[in-house]
Amino acid sequence: MNGKPVSYPRKRRFDSIKAPLIGALMGFAFCAHSVALFAGNTVVDVPGVLRALGFPGGVFDPVHAMDYQFDPAIEAKVGRFDRDSTVDTAEELLTALHYSPAAVGKKTRESVERLLPPGREGALRLCSLWLLKSADTPSHGARYREAVRYIGERSKLRAGEILDFYEQKVAEMLAGINPGPLTARELSELKEHLSLYMISPSDDKAVGAFTAWFLSVHGRSVSKSGAVIQILSGYSSSLADTMKKLIVR
Structure with a gap:
């Protein structure tokens, strides 16, 4: 870490x-x-x-x-x-x-x-x-x-x-996440939303908040949303797969 x-x-x-x-x-x-x-x-x-x-x-x-x-x-x-x-x-x-x-x-x-x-x-x-x-x-x-x-x-x-x-x-x-192409602010937001999700992964609010944030990142940069998915794969394969499906159709 x-x-x-x-x-x-x-x-x-x-x-x-x-x-x-x-x-x-x-x-x-x-x-x-x-x-x-x-x-x-x-x-x-x-x-x-x-x-x-x-x-x-x-x-x-x-x-x-x-x-x-x-x-x-x-x-x-x-x-x-x-x-x-x-x-x-x-x-x-x-x-x-x-x-x-x-x-x-x-x-x-x-x-x-x-x-x-x-x-x-x-x-x-x-x-x-x-x-x-x-x-x-x-x-x-x-x-x-x-x-x-x-x-x-x-x-x-x-x-x-x-x-x-x-x-x-x-x-x-x-705390040990490698930010890759994410800015300091984006990394902070990722940690906050991912923390909320990991505390209560079945809660619609947590999933919805993460989804909205992820799509905003994807709208700004495809490479950044790809980096987020890679990060997610180390914490929740389910959430990573869900986000991937949103942008790969």
Whole structure:
């Protein structure tokens, strides 16, 4: 990551866009492409964790994941967050291991915990990992938010705590964007609109605001809109594809 993390002001329109996600996370009783490839990901070093677990090259392999003996109740619950009822994605594996640490030996567990800490810190990072996955593929967002709710319940996290942590991680990720041909003002606007989208990717206001901004950039420069699409591909393949379809007809 290059540069310092940026913090965006909590504007009224930002809060109105964020509200639906808070509502979704508050649906349970709080007690007080893989996202590993996201540009500038400071949430979890997923390839590093996978290497510590013995996955060659830090690449997830669902067959290898079958070697782990998780608590049956945890596996049944976590396995349904993505695809079928088995633990067959990197995010599911990390979540299951967080709540079923006995599935690996002590030495391996210590290596993993250096990258994904136990307790609240690790739980907050896992929540952000699933929220990033939701931003990448909003069509599956309901399932991924269920993962966030599960982690929140298990680790007694507050909804505001989860979102504050996620917002900070999004800001850190966006701080490292290579501006390419974009002006300083355009880069600032891109970060603001993309941040709003990543906080609540299913909200029409966030999508509409980004679309309007993107089309204004495209109207000024085709090369700049192309650069924006390239940047987006590192954060949300869904949003990148949507913007590409707007200008390639």
